[in-house]
Amino acid sequence: MISRRNIRVKVMQTLYTLSTLENNVKPGEPQKLLQKHFDQSKDLLQYLLYFVTEIGMYAETDSYARSSKHLPSVEDLNVNTKIAGNEWLWKIKEDASLKAEWESSNVNLRIDRDLLRKLYIQLTNTDIYKRYISTPSREKNEEKEIANYIFEELLLPNESFISHLEEVYSNWDDDGEMVVQLVKGVLQKPGSADLGQFIGGDKLQFAKSLLSTVIEKNEHLESYILPKLKNWDAERLAALDLILMKMGVAEFLYFETIPPKVTINEYIELAKDYSTQQSGQFVNGILDNIHKELVQEGKLQKTAFKKA
DSSP states (O other): OOOHHHHHHHHHHHHHHHHHOSSOOOTTHHHHHHHHHHHHHHHHHHHHHHHHHHHHHHHHHHHHHHHTSSSOOTTGGGOOOGGGGOHHHHHHHTOHHHHHHHHHHTHHHHSOHHHHHHHHHHHHTSHHHHHHHTSSOOOHHHHHHHHHHIIIIIITTOHHHHHHHHHHOTTHHHHHHHHHHHHHHHHHSTTOOOGGGSSOHHHHHHHHHHHHHHHHTHHHHHHHHGGGOTTOOGGGSOHHHHHHHHHHHHHHHHOTTSOHHHHHHHHHHHHHHHSOTTHHHHHHHHHHHHHHHHHHTTOOOOOSTTTO
């Protein structure tokens, strides 16, 4: 489910965290830090999916609360709960891997119930919701449409909801775009979440290998980079720039199935997104020079990527 770009982000974040530690890094600690980043991404995904389904399920909570009033009105006694039985949302709720994640993470105890109630009320005041409950039938397209509307038009544009995510999930800024696309994918095809395969075996191996290679080959990787820093004080070099360049050189030298052009483009974009304003151009120049040098010296062994 997770992309290679996001894997590179997680490796970058892990390397940056390690660079800030004052004490010696214990054996196995880098891999634990990396796994923690992946777990945070998966947790954000399952929380968003849970929130979407709970918006629909809240109709029953609202109905019970209103009918239990001391003097309920006719309106209180006739709350339309059609959305609570939305077949599209129930397919998500019945997904085995999601149910396991929700249970193990106690997501029901972490959800902001007050915010959930406010968003549900906001939903009930929309035209699309009023049209949806106006007919008792359940058309597949209508079930899907309202489910997508809840996520894309109700939750994502809501400042309070996004502020809530930023407060609860420190990784929202980094993972938001990726996780939003994953949620949209699940909403298009309920039952396809499979959080047990959030990061597949090949991608996990790539992440671990990239992390361990940069750590173990640190001095060797720097030997390609530091001589290229003409008129640059290595001490003043942005820490993330150096980390990204070391990751790039590691891919040049030790990951033969990744085309150099892909590597360079990926780290240019990461530098633009996570480092300084000039970092994209700077990282591009250094990696491009190192790539050309490796080609000239016959040290670039990219023989398998066309078959991969």
